[in-house]
Amino acid sequence: MSAATITLKPGKDQSLRRRHPWVFSGAIGRMEGEVTEGTPVTVRASNGEVLGVGHYAPGSIAVRLLDFGPDAQLPDAAFWENRLRNAYQLRQGLGLTGTGNTDVYRLTHAEGDGVPGLIIDVYGDTAVVQTHSAGMYQSRPLIAAALQAVIPGLRAIYDKSAETVPAKAAPGAQNGYLLGESSGQEHVVHENGHPFVVDWETGQKTGFFIDQRDNRSLLARYAPGRRVLNTFCYTGGFSTYALQAGAELVHSVDSSKRAIELTERNAALTGLAHKHEAFAEDVFSFMKQHRDEQYDLIVLDPPAFAKHLSARHNALMGYKRLNAAGISQIAPGGLLFTFSCSQVVSPELFEGAVLAAAIEAGRPARILHRLTQPADHPVSLFHPEGAYLKGLVLAVE
DSSP states (O other): OOSOEEEEOTTOOHHHHTTOOEEEGGGEEEEESOOOTTOEEEEEOTTSOEEEEEEEOSSSEEEEEEEESTTOOOSSHHHHHHHHHHHHHHHHHTTOSSOSSOOEEEEEEGGGGTOTTEEEEEETTEEEEEEOSHHHHHTHHHHHHHHHHHSTTOOEEEEOOTTTSOTTTSTTOOOEEEESOOOSSOOEEEETTEEEEOOTTTSSTTSSOGGGHHHHHHHHHHOTTOEEEEESOTTTHHHHHHHHHTOSEEEEEESOHHHHHHHHHHHHHTTOGGGEEEEESOHHHHHHHTTTOOEEEEEEOOOOSOSSGGGHHHHHHHHHHHHHHHHHHEEEEEEEEEEEOOTTSOHHHHHHHHHHHHHHHTOOEEEEEEEEOOTTSOOOTTOGGGOOOEEEEEEEO
16 A cells, blocks of 8 residues: 555545545545655544545645555556556447557547546557646656557557646646657558548647547438538538538638648548548637538537636636527528537537527427547546546537
8 A cells, every 4th residue: 555645634535435446635634655746645534544646736626536446556567557448448339449440449548447637549550648737747758658568569658648738747848759759651440441540749639539430420321412511520520420421511610721721642542532522610600701601501619618616607607609600600400510529518518508509599309419538538436426428419400
């Protein structure tokens, strides 16, 4: 067990006994030993009973538990190999590894895989690591060694934590390779047989929005013969699926010029670029300028409008405004794929915002599908906060 120990106040141990992995600062009674940011700590109940082991961090969430109970394992080399092997075997069971059809998937989804603060995405023979806590950042050498032991044929490991690790915990953090080096070539991966150029070194997140894989497949069922508008398109995932499914035309919009460059490159890989046009513009401005142009299918997949509870009200107003514009622009009988990735916005609140938008637009609409994140983004039953992606497919009259 760790020499650093955190003892909880009386009555503050119930959530940990239910295996929720967070210890809030207000629950702490005392700290003993050298407790610094990133330190592995043993957490005890007020009666001295060991509840688990986790990483300490100053702030509201003071400890994120990695293991529970009196036999909790310290995060050593064996811990990491066991935890990552478990995650890899789950993805094997999902049919996401070792296939030529799909070679991009999420290996670890933080609390959903028992590794709070750690995201690992796999792109072919490269793993991209993002740490969101000091403890995970300091564990990168052990994580890299475990990845090499677990994933066959791994060529490179890229650490992209500079934007996500707390600045005070890792001043001067820089992205870079923990294993291998840049190939200097264009990185092409495949998702359900669709080729995509991925830029994990300078792109958003880890380079690709893996969490929309299942929803892209659903869109492909509805795209044939339709005029499609894909907003906040990033690298054109929905656009590529729509083109290859037989859409009449596809318009892709994103404010990032680099994202539009990648979207156009991915559209070219389909051999159907003549049916595609991309616009490096603000989505709200584009929809206002093209309000008289109707589409048969519109995708609204904005970045998180709210990352904290304090911003939730404004986020809901933003979702209402965006969806009202989208519903107004759909041709009669068209479909709206609309999403929120704001964790603090519940499915019920999001659906309420879309309802308000439909009322404002004055268009009858029916829900065909309620959407969420795919199985390689699992949600721990004990940590429902891990569910963040929610979406609706509406048929608009």
